[in-house]
Amino acid sequence: MSYMKTLLAGCTALALSTGGALAQDGDTKVIGVSIPAATHGWAGGMNFHAQQTVERLEKVYPQLDFVLATASDPGKQVNDIEDMVATRNIDALVVLPFESDPLTPPVQAVAESGAWVTVVDRGLSIPGIEDLYVAGDNPGFGRVSGEYMVSQMPDGGKIVVLRGIPTTIDNERVEGFQQAIEGSGIEIVDMEHGNWNRDDSFNVMQDFLSKHPQLDAVWASDDDMAVGVLAAIDAAGRDDVKFVLGGAGMKEMIKRVMDGDSMIPADVTYPPSMIATAIELTAVGLTSNAPVSGTFTIGSVLITSDNAEQFYYPDSPF
Amino acid sequence: MMATETAARKPRKALPSMSVLGPVIALVLLIVVGTALNSNFLSAANITNVLARSAFIGIIAVGMTFVITAGGLDLSVGSMAAFIAGLMILVMNAALPVLGIGIPIILLGMAVALVAGIAAGLLNGFLITTLGIEAFIVTLGSMGIYRSLVTWLADGGTLSLDFGLRTFYRPVYFGGLFGISWPIIVFALAVIVGEVLMSRARFGRHCAAIGSNESVAHYSNVNVNRTRLLTYAMLGMLVGVATIMYVPRLGSASASTGVLWELEAIAAVIIGGTILKGGFGRVWGTVIGVLILSMIDNILNLTDLVSPYLNGAIQGVIIILAVILQREAKAKG
Numbered sequence: 001m002s003y004m005k006t007l008l009a010g011c012t013a014l015a016l017s018t019g020g021a022l023a024q025d026g027d028t029k030v031i032g033v034s035i036p037a038a039t040h041g042w043a044g045g046m047n048f049h050a051q052q053t054v055e056r057l058e059k060v061y062p063q064l065d066f067v068l069a070t071a072s073d074p075g076k077q078v079n080d081i082e083d084m085v086a087t088r089n090i091d092a093l094v095v096l097p098f099e100s101d102p103l104t105p106p107v108q109a110v111a112e113s114g115a116w117v118t119v120v121d122r123g124l125s126i127p128g129i130e131d132l133y134v135a136g137d138n139p140g141f142g143r144v145s146g147e148y149m150v151s152q153m154p155d156g157g158k159i160v161v162l163r164g165i166p167t168t169i170d171n172e173r174v175e176g177f178q179q180a181i182e183g184s185g186i187e188i189v190d191m192e193h194g195n196w197n198r199d200d201s202f203n204v205m206q207d208f209l210s211k212h213p214q215l216d217a218v219w220a221s222d223d224d225m226a227v228g229v230l231a232a233i234d235a236a237g238r239d240d241v242k243f244v245l246g247g248a249g250m251k252e253m254i255k256r257v258m259d260g261d262s263m264i265p266a267d268v269t270y271p272p273s274m275i276a277t278a279i280e281l282t283a284v285g286l287t288s289n290a291p292v293s294g295t296f297t298i299g300s301v302l303i304t305s306d307n308a309e310q311f312y313y314p315d316s317p318f
Numbered sequence: 319m320m321a322t323e324t325a326a327r328k329p330r331k332a333l334p335s336m337s338v339l340g341p342v343i344a345l346v347l348l349i350v351v352g353t354a355l356n357s358n359f360l361s362a363a364n365i366t367n368v369l370a371r372s373a374f375i376g377i378i379a380v381g382m383t384f385v386i387t388a389g390g391l392d393l394s395v396g397s398m399a400a401f402i403a404g405l406m407i408l409v410m411n412a413a414l415p416v417l418g419i420g421i422p423i424i425l426l427g428m429a430v431a432l433v434a435g436i437a438a439g440l441l442n443g444f445l446i447t448t449l450g451i452e453a454f455i456v457t458l459g460s461m462g463i464y465r466s467l468v469t470w471l472a473d474g475g476t477l478s479l480d481f482g483l484r485t486f487y488r489p490v491y492f493g494g495l496f497g498i499s500w501p502i503i504v505f506a507l508a509v510i511v512g513e514v515l516m517s518r519a520r521f522g523r524h525c526a527a528i529g530s531n532e533s534v535a536h537y538s539n540v541n542v543n544r545t546r547l548l549t550y551a552m553l554g555m556l557v558g559v560a561t562i563m564y565v566p567r568l569g570s571a572s573a574s575t576g577v578l579w580e581l582e583a584i585a586a587v588i589i590g591g592t593i594l595k596g597g598f599g600r601v602w603g604t605v606i607g608v609l610i611l612s613m614i615d616n617i618l619n620l621t622d623l624v625s626p627y628l629n630g631a632i633q634g635v636i637i638i639l640a641v642i643l644q645r646e647a648k649a650k651g
Binding site: 037038039040041043044045047048163166190191192193196197198199202203204206207208210211224227228231235236252316317318 | 356358361363364367371469472473474475476478492567568570572573574575577615616619620622626627629
């Protein structure tokens with residue numbers, strides 16, 4: 001009997017959901033969201049904010065339907081987008097491309113089919129495909145970090161830099177940083193890739209500490225890398241390094257800034273919640289007459305103990 | 319098959335020194351280069367750093383030597399380490415209100431790591447031996463499963479050990495006996511036990527026999543499935559041991575923990591002279607392989623000779639050279 005019930009309930013649910021899907025082409029619009037999977041801290045935060053925003057907007061706009069897909073590599077992301085177009089007939093696509101080049105043709109195809117396209121963070125290889133570009137400011141991220149270093153070390157000093165995974169993002173940040181510290185007397189004595197990874201940055205920092213007997217500060221350029229750097233400095237028992245500047249806005253690091261930790265006096269944002277901005281603006285564009293096309297740049301902000309509270313999200317995984 | 323194996327092995331017995339010397343020469347060359355490039359290279363602090371960070375891959379590679387010698391392969395060890403680290407952190411954090419900070423909670427964490435490691439190894443081994451599925455496929459599958467599980471456990475972010483607990487547990491990585499840090503001691507113990515098992519015990523001979531010819535080993539009354547299962551279980555246990563050393567270092571685990579450890583472990587085993595197809599293995603060679611790999615990284619960080627973009631290329635060249643040194647030696651013999 002109970003088997004029958006479950007079966008019946010299942011059938012009804014199935015019928016309802018198919019019915020719902022069929023009925024949607026009248027007045028319901030579908031927004032597809034395609035993002036990289038949570039393979040590191042920042043992406044984890046971005047996934048968290050994407051899910052939260054989708055849940056909230058589904059309540060705010062009953063006429064909107066959302067499809068959220070996470071991909072662990074560029075190939076899978078291309079498949080996701082093709083599936084969204086083929087099976088869900090999306091009216092808009094919000095995409096944070098895994099890599100620019102492989103994602104450009106499929107996103108272009110979506111744009112040509114007439115759907116609205118919002119690109120987040122990483123731009124496509126061909127300009128002008130997207131209707132809206134919500135961009136993080138990588139050169140600005142480097143510049144704000146560099147300016148902070150200069151303000152903290154007016155007499156100059158020796159620093160080491162940990163870089164991320166070799167990408168355009170990383171290059172833009174480092175160039176912005178170098179321009180900002182130019183002529184300030186701050187000397188970058190060494191730079192290596194820590195790959196935005198705690199373990200790698202721990203190893204690199206251990207070796208930097210063996211190589212350089214005197215360092216004044218570290219630009220870890222990322223909060224995950226700052227964790228590894230701090231552990232290495234701690235283990236070596238060195239007290240010449242006065243502070244470590246990370247970046248991105250991991251909640252543990254913001255907490256330390258809030259608490260006035262002298263080793264982590266500041267942080268620079270590169271908010272994973274920019275995905276929320278993109279989804280929100282796209283929803284506004286689909287449901288109202290407000291124009292939202294163009295480029296929306298999210299600036300990188302310096303977080304110090306004065307404003308840290310505003311950037312602290314204890315519930316986010318990042 | 320058997321004929322070529324014996325033919326290939328005879329010269330090695332006749333002139334063992336060259337094939338044995340191959341990896342050793344590579345290691346000595348690296349040490350000479352390292353010392354010439356940076357005077358800090360041979361400092362006690364740097365040597366401790368290099369050995370301690372080699373310990374994770376090293377302990378795992380000792381187990382991998384047995385798996386490969388017996389003709390198997392395990393791609394899941396890196397993900398497995400990440401998963402076990404995540405599990406350990408979750409269990410220890412959950413037990414904190416009951417047990418408080420102290421030795422018991424650390425022992426609980428260690429027990430969790432060992433049990434989880436052995437269970438994961440037995441599962442791999444069971445699927446490979448009893449169900450007869452290709453080792454490559456089984457462990458490729460479990461690699462994806464453990465990687466996803468740790469991402470899921472961490473909700474896409476990072477699992478962190480309670481701060482007080484981490485401070486208490488820290489000496490397991492950073493502390494030591496007589497100035498030698500714990501990871502180095504544990505690594506050395508694993509190597510000694512492994513070397514004895516491989517070259518002196520029946521288990522090692524059985525592994526080599528299975529790897530060189532499964533049917534002959536079977537007809538010679540070697541329990542093929544049980545021996546293979548044991549190699550995977552042992553590797554799983556050693557992954558657990560490596561994780562016990564890993565967690566106190568940064569006190570966290572995330573989806574990026576242990577990425578590519580499996581390939582580093584396999585590379586170390588092969589550089590050390592173990593045959594990828596199975597049938598012959600040596601644990602001390604694996605140690606040399608592990609040291610070569612982590613020393614390359616260390617030297618590249620200590621010098622500014624090459625662009626950091628080329629680090630991977632340098633590594634690749636040295637790995638291939640180390641293996642060529644052995645092949646040439648064999649051809650000559």
